[in-house]
Amino acid sequence: MRKHPKLIGALCAALTLAGIVQAQASEPFYNPANTASTSGKTTGHELYKTIGCPGRAMLDAPCPVPAPAKAAAPAAKPLDSDGDGVTDDLDRCPGTPKGARVDARGCELDSDGDGVVDRLDKCPGTPAGRKVNANGCELDGDGDGVVDALDKCPTTPAGRKVNAQGCELDSDGDGVVDALDKCPNTPAGARVNAEGCELDSDGDGVVDRLDKCPNTPTGRKVDANGCELDGDGDGVVDALDKCPNTPAGDKVDNQGCTLLKTIVLKGVNFDFNTAQLRADASAILDDAVAILKRYPALKVEVAGHTDSNGADAYNQRLSENRAKAVMDYFVGKGVDAAQLSAKGYGESEPVADNATADGRAQNRRVELRILN
Numbered sequence: 001m002r003k004h005p006k007l008i009g010a011l012c013a014a015l016t017l018a019g020i021v022q023a024q025a026s027e028p029f030y031n032p033a034n035t036a037s038t039s040g041k042t043t044g045h046e047l048y049k050t051i052g053c054p055g056r057a058m059l060d061a062p063c064p065v066p067a068p069a070k071a072a073a074p075a076a077k078p079l080d081s082d083g084d085g086v087t088d089d090l091d092r093c094p095g096t097p098k099g100a101r102v103d104a105r106g107c108e109l110d111s112d113g114d115g116v117v118d119r120l121d122k123c124p125g126t127p128a129g130r131k132v133n134a135n136g137c138e139l140d141g142d143g144d145g146v147v148d149a150l151d152k153c154p155t156t157p158a159g160r161k162v163n164a165q166g167c168e169l170d171s172d173g174d175g176v177v178d179a180l181d182k183c184p185n186t187p188a189g190a191r192v193n194a195e196g197c198e199l200d201s202d203g204d205g206v207v208d209r210l211d212k213c214p215n216t217p218t219g220r221k222v223d224a225n226g227c228e229l230d231g232d233g234d235g236v237v238d239a240l241d242k243c244p245n246t247p248a249g250d251k252v253d254n255q256g257c258t259l260l261k262t263i264v265l266k267g268v269n270f271d272f273n274t275a276q277l278r279a280d281a282s283a284i285l286d287d288a289v290a291i292l293k294r295y296p297a298l299k300v301e302v303a304g305h306t307d308s309n310g311a312d313a314y315n316q317r318l319s320e321n322r323a324k325a326v327m328d329y330f331v332g333k334g335v336d337a338a339q340l341s342a343k344g345y346g347e348s349e350p351v352a353d354n355a356t357a358d359g360r361a362q363n364r365r366v367e368l369r370i371l372n
Helices: 005-024 044-049 279-294 312-332 357-363
Strands: 262-264 300-304 340-344 366-370
Touching: 279 312, 300 312, 312 340, 312 366
Parallel strands: 300 340
Antiparallel strands: 262 366, 300 366
């Protein structure tokens, strides 16, 4: 035995261990990690396998108690410096004012997309594409209350009243805005001047729309129709009437005086020994034309006369031709031929002495004789 000390030591240890096992066999050890036991408790050989840490301490030597695991440090919370709910690492607008509503990028909402954030936008429903001011409201360059995008008259003077299109009001529709219209109630369709008042082309105080005599000479008095006054109603206006109190119904000449039954056309002269009217006769003949046109019911004879020089038959033919020349002039000026007749009297009806040159000149004449 002395020759094998190691063998003897091992044998002693085995016996000791067997005693321990036997002593503890009736005390099962619960080891949840023992998957070989259906009960979770180890006995017999299984108990043996648990000897040693972290199982049963051998020879009552305690197992070292493992230190409790340290709790993991809480993860660092992402920063949100402006408190808008979007972390700094995602926030593209890091200085958002407190309480402002933001989008997923951390930028303030601009619901109508006008460039002014909702927090500052006083006109939050601006249509897309419209220009706005710092308050988010559409521009109104002329301050008339109609935004530029809808304003068809963008340069309206300050303070003027405008319609929905931004153009100045023109209540009477005459083309002159109310702010400049001195006649604001012009009838529809009337022509007006720059002040919005109806035109009065001849300046007689009667507007053209009502003026039945639109070419009245300046300064003449007119009636409500814009026609010159004719106090005695003879057809010759007062401004030209040399007989202003002609009895009613009298036919008058161009000067407003009662017509004589026989009117001598003084100044109507012919070339010597012919029926050719001289040019200077036109003015007198034209006055006669006006009278004949004024009284179309008149029946008038154009009477031709000569002096006593020459043969009677010759003077008769000459007087007839001269009367016919005057009648043709009247018809050529528009007098109805049915009003007229022409007759020559030769030298048979002198009005002065043919013995003198002055007398013969008076006898060479043309007369208008009123027949009705």
